[in-house]
Amino acid sequence: MSSPEEKTLILKSSDNEEFLVKESVAVQCITIKNLVEDGCDLDAIPLLNVDSKNLAWIIEFMEKYADSTSTDAEKKDFDTEFVKKPFNDVLGLILAANYLNFPALMDVMCDACANEMKLWSVEQVREKFHIQNDYTEEEEKAVRAENFWAFE
């Protein structure tokens, strides 16, 4: 039986691009880890909900985090640069991290999302997330009144 740290997996994006990743790196994604442990013997692991753009980023992130020589400070610097992406890409990575069940990436991307939201008004949040406000005027007033002290 080949030792796990030498084994390489092929990950296939939704747009059929293939990426080679060491198994020890890829199993940071619990979805992939479960597939491997269940004895998945496909040539390539299809990731139907992750396109090649996102998968390339995810692999970049996984490799940084699997690297035992990088310090916490280096990871933090890496994170700071990594999250400098357009907001739609940030959300895309959050969805992909959720699908792949990759907690470290999820945390970093959600923190970045929360950071951006700090600067937005409620209306801007709705715009960026393409959300329709389904409160009536009275309902919205009532919700604001619950936490009146937080609205300035």
Next chain:
Amino acid sequence: MADWADLPVDILVVIAQSLTLIEDFTSFTTVCKEWKSVTSILKKKPSLPTRYPRIMLAEKIDTEDQENRGDQDASVRCFLNLLASKTYRLQLPEASGRKCRGAHYGWLWTIGIDLQINLLHPFSRQQICLPPMLTFPDQYEYDETFKPQEVWDFFVRKIAMSSNPRKEKSSHDYNEDCTIVAIYGEFAILAFTKLGDTVWTNISVHSRVYQDIIFYNGKFYAVDVHGVVVVCDFDDANGPKATVVAPAPVETSDLYQKYLVESSGRLLLVSRLRKGLLFDDDDVEEEEDDVNDEEEGDVDDNVDEVEDAEGIDKEEEKARYYTTGFSVLRLDECHEEGNNYAYRLTEVTSLGDQALFLGSNVSTSIASSECIKPNCIYFTDDNCELYLDEPGGGGHDMGIFNMEDGTIQLNYAGESRSYISPPLWCI
């Protein structure tokens, strides 16, 4: 393009848990009904700081507001919002009858006659228990006439913390990595605990009467009444100890209360100058008592000392103590050969765009904004040893000190006093 409006609930939960300010969290609930229902899934309200500091007023309701007195006085606390300059009330029975002091990250800490010490978050109303008062190593000498219950409101002076005591995304009730250092006891020495510990442990110190502690660049620093700054080392083979890192400042006095605060990445040592009946005015160098009438913006350019504090318009009963100004020194790293200290002290005349918030809380520096003026020091009354000497209690000695012209303005027009818990910064 994916439809963000249909984000799965479990993603929305993680985003909600990643928010860092209370205001962001409450805005989250007003985006749409689904987002509000997501926040109901979270077990409790998050324990987050507010965008700007707020003042928590003393326990009695503002004496001007007589008609709202009711049976619920004791369980309600008033907060002052700097931006809107208005007060609002929150249910906070957990603070009633207890000594409350500001801490950090939106938390307060309280101690009561039960000798229990708790961290309390006024907006989420969460509490985290710290080891109780009697677990500190150096206690007073108690006997049948003098009990621990006589000193609960003096015993612990101040605390500082290494991080937010709560991890929102964690299933634990508290952040096990959070370390708390306290100034305590008859001699105001240092002790620490980690969240989850059952006792406090002394930090070995050479001097006594510490006045402030701060977590800076991964370590705890403390300053004593003489202005000597020490750094705490928890990994020493002989046990936790504090070592001196800077010489004592030359032009200061033990009468000036000392603070340590991080501002623009550097450590500042701030001295608070007070005058009043309880201070011997002869000790203060330079100026004679120059009592100017309060004209707005009235600045005497020859005086590099500061004007007397503007009093509230009442009968002129001079307070036993009041703040007249602050002086600021900065600790600069010192790598010269043969130098005994890691830092030297440099005078600072301007805080730039920063404002300092000093008082019973963890000393903090915040960038100026629409409600925070730059180059100012916002202070509350933390002269707790003298609260009992003031009629009505402490709480009068608060305001905003302008570093540029040395004037002091009020930050709260009303009066809020207490013998145990005068107004404090909730940061």
